[in-house]
Amino acid sequence: MTPEWLSKMSEELKQLNERFEKLSEQIEGLEKRFEKKPDKLGWDDIAQEIIGALTFSLPFLFTQEIWDIAKSLTMERAVGILILTLSIAYLFITKAKVSNIEREELFHIPKRLLTVVLISYLISAGLIYLYGINRLAEFSLNQYISATIIISTFAVIGAIAVDMVK
Numbered sequence: 800m801t802p803e804w805l806s807k808m809s810e811e812l813k814q815l816n817e818r819f820e821k822l823s824e825q826i827e828g829l830e831k832r833f834e835k836k837p838d839k840l841g842w843d844d845i846a847q848e849i850i851g852a853l854t855f856s857l858p859f860l861f862t863q864e865i866w867d868i869a870k871s872l873t874m875e876r877a878v879g880i881l882i883l884t885l886s887i888a889y890l891f892i893t894k895a896k897v898s899n900i901e902r903e904e905l906f907h908i909p910k911r912l913l914t915v916v917l918i919s920y921l922i923s924a925g926l927i928y929l930y931g932i933n934r935l936a937e938f939s940l941n942q943y944i945s946a947t948i949i950i951s952t953f954a955v956i957g958a959i960a961v962d963m964v965k
Contacts, residue, residue, distance in 0.1 A: 840910050845918070848958040852919045853926075855957025856950050860926050866936040869946035877945040884952045888912055891959055911962065919954035923947045 859865050872880075892911050905913060924947045927933050933943050 840914065844911070844962055845914055847961045848915055848918045849922065851957035851959070851961030852915075852922045852954035853957075854961070856919070856923050856926060856954035859950050859953050860923075860930065860932060865946065865949055866932070866938075869938065869942050869949055870936070872942075872945040872949070874941055874945070877941075877948045880952060881948050884948075884955055885912075885916065888915060888955050888959060891963075895963065915955055915958045915962065919951045919958050920947060923951040923954050926950070 889909070889912055892909050892915070924943075927938075927943065927946055927950070932938075932946070936942075936946070938946060
């Protein structure tokens with residue numbers, strides 16, 4: 800081996816190393832650009848939750864069976880359904896790996912859970928009142944609350960489903 804050949808090989812290796820470093824930097828830049836950032840809770844998410852809650856609660860709003868269940872349900876059982884619904888919603892929002900969402904909390908409670916619950920229960924109570932179901936079914940206050948809790952179970956599922964699946 801001649802020193803000339805060795806220096807030529809050394810020069811080529813340096814050039815290859817420089818090219819490799821440039822390619823590595825370009826790949827890192829591309830990875831950063833295409834890295835999906837977690838989705839923060841925004842107005843688009845709230846709109847999706849409203850649409851999901853409306854879509855899933857409306858079919859159950861007009862069924863006689865739901866009205867009968869609400870009339871026969873004791874307040875203790877209605878609270879049990881409420882707790883069960885909130886627990887399932889909490890588990891789904893915090894543990895499901897359905898979408899890439901940022902974990903945002905308010906007083907150690909996920910913000911998405913707060914918005915989903917608030918939207919679902921307000922929509923359910925509002926729809927019962929808006930369509931006059933409370934007068935048609937002759938609900939007492941406890942029965943109105945029970946009907947809201949029952950219909951909100953489906954509204955919560957719809958709000959979470961539409962919000963999470965993007």
